[in-house]
Amino acid sequence: MDTYSKPALRVLHVVRQYPPSIGGLEEYVSQLVERQSGSARVTVLTLDRVFGSSRKLKRIQRINHAVVVRVRYVGFSRFFIPFVSPRLLRRYDLIHLHALDQLTDLISLYRWLGIPPIVVTSHGLFFHTHKFNSIKQFYFKTISRATLSRAKRIFAVSRNDQVKLGEIGIRSEVLPNPVEPFPWLYGGRRNFIYWGRIAENKAVDRLIPFFRQIINADKNRKLFIVGSGTPADLQRLTEGIRSAELPQSIIRFGYLDRADLQALIEDCGYTVSASRYEGYGMVQVEGMSAGLLPVMQNNSAFEELFERSGAGLLLDFGNPEAAAERFLDWESTLPEQEHDQARNFALKCAWPPAAARIEAMYRDVIASGC
Structure with a gap:
């Protein structure tokens, strides 16, 4: 009997901030990589400093079941220039980019250099405040549009994100952010x-x-x-x-x-x-x-x-x-x-069905080729 088994999928998640940084985006990626670690070899690529801090974090570190690789950058939270080598990215079968930022822009540009296929989750895009709104709109309609056009698949976390993406001609499918449910804790307090x-x-x-x-x-x-x-x-x-x-x-x-x-x-x-x-x-x-x-x-x-x-x-x-x-x-x-x-x-918004949809999407993307 043939006992050969196919090697585990090598997935790279890219997110600008990751623990010890705390936030919804960090929590989402942490939860996702833990669920994928049983069936895939999962790595997280992130920046080497928490925004607002000058302390450099370890360049390579294992957090739970994922290897975390941190890269240098210059700039600040709203605009930064990361230093990422295409050689690092070629080690993986698929790259999952989280949110729209300069990491996403740079890595999507590397598609011309033969890096693996990329998929994107929107996470609310970047219209979190009205500051610099005209600049953001221009950036979204030009650079972000070019970035997203290189993605094989795009998940919008809300209908609002899907509508905004549609306004620049980008097709996406809605997958709301899943959660890790708490036990019933309400006891009548106000x-x-x-x-x-x-x-x-x-x-x-x-x-x-x-x-x-x-x-x-x-x-x-x-x-x-x-x-x-x-x-x-x-x-x-x-x-x-x-x-x-x-x-x-x-x-x-x-x-x-x-x-x-x-x-x-x-x-x-x-x-x-x-x-x-x-x-x-x-x-x-x-x-x-x-x-x-x-x-x-x-x-x-x-x-x-x-x-x-x-x-x-x-x-x-x-x-x-x-x-x-x-x-x-x-x-x-x-x-x-x-x-x-x-x-x-x-x-009904728990992780298992969402993780299954994401895994199915990975399989479709890999099967379709680069």
Whole structure:
């Protein structure tokens, strides 16, 4: 009997930031590579510094089941020039690029030099703030369009991303970001929690005046803010909490591991986000898996999530008084079963079916040749 077995697929994931950096994109890639490690040889290519830090990280390191290769770059988070050799890229059978940035642009350009086929996941593109919007639009319609035209397949994480890609003639298929569900943690508490990156586009500071209005109605509530960010963003948030004179009611944490985060979620009833722009809303779905309800800024990604799940509330945190009043009115008539509805939706967004779709896409791309 022929005992020959085909070598495992060699997959390279490319993402600008990876642990020890913390964020939704980092979490997504970490979860994906762990699920692929049983059937593929998985490597992660990323930058050698966390944005906002000057500390160089190890050039090669094993994190869980993946080898992480870090490359030098010059620049900053919005625009950087990475130093990547095509020789490194030729070691793999397929390259999976995550998000649109200069790493994606450079590696797609290397297709002319015979590197393996590339696939792309959109992760919200790069319209997270209105800053430099005209430059971003020009970049998107020219460089990004050329970059994406070299990809064999493209996954959009939302219909919003798919529409934007269609505007520049790029076809994609929607695959919402899957989540690792929490156990049921909701116990009837009414505190709020935000977790994720502390950054300008997340508008975490806009939660403070909203929560002040909530406190006026119920002094026993708390708002937990969990996440890391640049020193400037963290300082701005700390000053906002201090000037609002709510240090006992708004409690800020840095990075928490999953066990500590679960303990905090257990004390809450709602996830809350005032983010001006989101690619999808992975944290909100994770919170729903624990039985929490999402209270969200009325942006296109959250509108889509609300429409699909039928759970939670959309608000305009730019008007904190009206937002708080609307929340309290909604909460007063809230049926308990909506927490179950939220969890049932989130459990349908778990990893196994998404990972299977991605693996099938890899097989199709490899079978079709370069």
